[in-house]
Amino acid sequence: MSNSRLEDRLVADGPGGAVLVHPPAGIDPELLKRGLDHPILAGVLRHLLEREAQAVGRPVAYYEDSP
Amino acid sequence: MLERSAARIGEHVATHKLRRIRVELHGGEPLLGGVDAALKQVSCVREAVRAAAGTPCDVRVSVQTNGTLLTEDVVSVLAAADVRVGVSLDGGRADHNKRRVDHAGRPAWEAATRGIARLARHPEIYAGLLCTIDLDMDPVDVYDSLMEFGPQALDFLLPHANWEYPPPGKGPSMAGSAPYGEWLSRIFDRWFDSGRYRTRIRLFAEIIGLLYGFPSRAEAVGLSAVVAVLVETDGSIEQVDSLRTAYAHASSTGMTIFENSFDDVLEHPGVAARQLGVDGLGEDCRRCPVVRVCGGGNYVHRYRKGSGFLNRSIYCSDLELLIRHIAHKMGPVLGSDSLLPD
Numbered sequence: 001m002s003n004s005r006l007e008d009r010l011v012a013d014g015p016g017g018a019v020l021v022h023p024p025a026g027i028d029p030e031l032l033k034r035g036l037d038h039p040i041l042a043g044v045l046r047h048l049l050e051r052e053a054q055a056v057g058r059p060v061a062y063y064e065d066s067p
Numbered sequence: 068m069l070e071r072s073a074a075r076i077g078e079h080v081a082t083h084k085l086r087r088i089r090v091e092l093h094g095g096e097p098l099l100g101g102v103d104a105a106l107k108q109v110s111c112v113r114e115a116v117r118a119a120a121g122t123p124c125d126v127r128v129s130v131q132t133n134g135t136l137l138t139e140d141v142v143s144v145l146a147a148a149d150v151r152v153g154v155s156l157d158g159g160r161a162d163h164n165k166r167r168v169d170h171a172g173r174p175a176w177e178a179a180t181r182g183i184a185r186l187a188r189h190p191e192i193y194a195g196l197l198c199t200i201d202l203d204m205d206p207v208d209v210y211d212s213l214m215e216f217g218p219q220a221l222d223f224l225l226p227h228a229n230w231e232y233p234p235p236g237k238g239p240s241m242a243g244s245a246p247y248g249e250w251l252s253r254i255f256d257r258w259f260d261s262g263r264y265r266t267r268i269r270l271f272a273e274i275i276g277l278l279y280g281f282p283s284r285a286e287a288v289g290l291s292a293v294v295a296v297l298v299e300t301d302g303s304i305e306q307v308d309s310l311r312t313a314y315a316h317a318s319s320t321g322m323t324i325f326e327n328s329f330d331d332v333l334e335h336p337g338v339a340a341r342q343l344g345v346d347g348l349g350e351d352c353r354r355c356p357v358v359r360v361c362g363g364g365n366y367v368h369r370y371r372k373g374s375g376f377l378n379r380s381i382y383c384s385d386l387e388l389l390i391r392h393i394a395h396k397m398g399p400v401l402g403s404d405s406l407l408p409d
Binding site: 032035048052065 | 086151258
């Protein structure tokens, strides 16, 4: 697990590959960096950062009984 | 009926210039009518969206199945059509799934495991496993056994229940107890302390995200607007079917695809209530320091006769215990003790 930083971007190369993103507004970048040093939090954060990078419009929630 | 449903979806995409939608085939068992019938629905929707939308729209399709009908051919056909597949299990071993039987009453376990094994050979469409919590089972055993199927995602669902019909192991007089929160916390520890990220557990990932300040994308926690409607096989448009566990016809909207657009459904009070965030919650919840994370829990679990859904969740104490447990585990890692107010 590496935790490189490029300017205001975070790079987390977790088990599923790398993600290169800007920290979303409202998220403490320092807490993000610390989370990326933990294997489970890094995996979760990678998923959340990818999801937010692809998000369009306001946040919505999906039906629970679905994949 | 199918063409009309697809046309309504296309209409909605065009009206709102949507760039991505999710279509989920549900049951009963959605593959019971054959994979060809399921794929006909899929192609019909994709074609209607293509025809109606002025801009490209990504139609993401998934099916939630019991896994018993996932033959080699079915999995291959679903993969070719880019249909993601989730499987519902009660645990990862035969004795966890004793209640799952086929139409003749025979155990469904063997067929389900064969189906999941075939699905696992197509990771591009293997969406993961859903498991409803049973307090009689050991949580770590359930988690470990499910992990043997190599899911990239897992979720543990609270049994649908409310203040009128409490869940097993938790009557109204035990509202302050938190057996489901304790059960889930044991799995959280197993997962969080494992040292290696092997799967995403949706409920835990959403809570972690909410503690960080991300919005949620699941109806179980958080305050994001819920954006699901259900089209029945007779053309009626309903709210999510889990609402039926509150009272008869609770999911009904009185609308159909023949007479109503999906925009009409957005005006329905039950649908609107789930778009209001904290303003759609009862007084107890609005005052609670945990509300930005739990979001009042699943809407379905708040029902009480007389006050409807303006109540705490029957799982309120369970959710608070779990959320505080997760915050407590994250705190030392992040060097922060302010993830959640006391």
